[in-house]
Amino acid sequence: MHMPEPFSFRLIKSDGAARLGEFVTRHGRVSTPAFMPVGTQATVKGLTPDMVHSTGAEIVLGNTYHLMLRPGAERVAALGGLHKFMNWSRPILTDSGGFQVMSLSALRRLEESGVTFRSHLDGAMFELTPERSIEIQLLLGADIIMQLDECLKLPAAVGEIERAMQLSLRWAERSKRAFEKGPPGHALFGIVQGGDNAALRRESARRLTEIGFDGYAIGGLAVGEPQEVMLATVAEIAPALPADRPRYLMGVGTPEDILEAVARGVDMFDCVLPTRNGRHGLAFSRFGPINLKNARHAHDARPLDADSTCPAARDYSRAYLHHLVKANEMLGAILLSQINLHYYQDLMRGMRDSIEHRRFEEFRVQTRDGWARGDLADTGHSGNQ
């Protein structure tokens, strides 16, 4: 007698394939399309929770793989759960750990039952099964829990893609059963696999829908394939998923990836790019990406974007941001992480508003035009340098 409540999703309006929606969790509401900053080790790198919220973020993502290794799911539970631990009172989604086991751990062994691996931190052996992944995510207290799946790198042979997809389906069923035995108040998402093969993707989507989940993720993309393959796969799969459930494209992506995926019917995203690139001196903006390491910024008294609603984009000159990046000062990473997450949230807000007013296509063209124009337009120059 699992109670799926209080998680609920409401599709408010569509404009073409783009969707405006909202979901509700025990920890609050989230408007979609939504971007989730990544809080790998129980912190969005470089920012306090207040700073994260002030960018407009309504939900963050936590990584099961990292947290099960350090500080450990049982310890987080004993300390009151992940929300309390990281001082974030709003919704949290956790991934299943499967993706990081494949990309970060050593000596992993994949079997029907699950995956055993050595921690990249201290070499200790761990086992992750669908049941243990659900248990960990419940211990963390995540609002949205992801099934364990096997995520392949692309390109891969079709036989290998099918094997991983079928295994992920069996793990989806086991995840659902384990989840239903857990406490109420959480949501479980299934994950569509099938690589770049449309038939396998459709079969995965159909059988996951038969099992029945609170939401559906598209996994196994942004793993090495060209952008057009990713977008074609999204365009193929999104319509095959239930319209009354949120759709989450995992690990994606650049502002352009996100804009184009929303145009194809995706509701949720997560990605490390805004914070990782911020730590490396790269700003995302209405004018496209701006590399603050570039010497041309050294004398530039202009802020990054005088019209931004982000204080960090208005209150510091490009010359100062350049200086901080060159001097390897933490404040450079802090401000650029803030600026980038704020820009991502601005993009999401802009998409939501435009869907609301059925002007998504106009917003999409204007946004792409702004990126193409570059950041020197107002100085009389044109293009990116």
Add this chain to the structure above:
Amino acid sequence: MHMPEPFSFRLIKSDGAARLGEFVTRHGRVSTPAFMPVGTQATVKGLTPDMVHSTGAEIVLGNTYHLMLRPGAERVAALGGLHKFMNWSRPILTDSGGFQVMSLSALRRLEESGVTFRSHLDGAMFELTPERSIEIQLLLGADIIMQLDECLKLPAAVGEIERAMQLSLRWAERSKRAFEKGPPGHALFGIVQGGDNAALRRESARRLTEIGFDGYAIGGLAVGEPQEVMLATVAEIAPALPADRPRYLMGVGTPEDILEAVARGVDMFDCVLPTRNGRHGLAFSRFGPINLKNARHAHDARPLDADSTCPAARDYSRAYLHHLVKANEMLGAILLSQINLHYYQDLMRGMRDSIEHRRFEEFRVQTRDGWARGDLADTGHSGNQ
């Protein structure tokens, strides 16, 4: 016709040798005893200007040596000065660059005229004279400017200490002349040298007072000598300085150093300890220093100090701070820098209040008792572990 205004200092009350005061600059008032966070490269490491101000800081310090090398004083001036560059609208004191030339640069050559050195960044040659140091600090737009001096490491031979002290006096005169030719609205401080030799210290203080400065610093301490030598020197010198001018003990120190120096008549301090130790997992607190790396914190759900006025000391568990430090997350450095600067400012506020009510000695005893008790008192244990 140099106008010393608008810098002014007012001694409000004394309690024993401890002094409550206030100075006024173009960029605002500062209550003394004051602690100045160090913003070496035009940023207090790890914190936004708002965060720095929210700890209670009313003035920050900038480093001439670092800023003359990168981004360069002329560039900062072209960008509107250091206040605008780093988005800090309150008072700034800059040092003369001399101390860092001695400790950081390679191939330095000290002459009567000044010091030539190679940048530790790129090997470029630079010259720093008393006149150039003043010029740089005026280009930066500092509210309080320090004379160039020669700062020796201790122990040193008395002949060497005297030579450096006499050179620093000649540089003090040249600094004063250069400063008087500059624009109004800034203050110039002289620096007492003389190592651990009381007679040389007294001569330095007397002759600096004859030249006449807006404030007087005690330099050449906290450079390797035992704490009792430092405090004995401070006790010797402070009464020899004009009572109607602020006294600044450069580069000092631990909370205990500061408490004891205020007890001996010092008004101003700067030190990298709160931010540097914060980056290394060490918290300063009412209970003394707390090393968050220690495994005993891993399970500790208590905040660092539930009664603190610092949100970062209240809103996160010790277990979480321990996790951030162990995981080498930026947020650990950010929160502990905030916590430490806040604790330093709490200490300054506590000293100011106690002098105001002529209860400084009581405050001093209580504060030292708190440090000695350690942070486990409320768990039934005693002492530091």
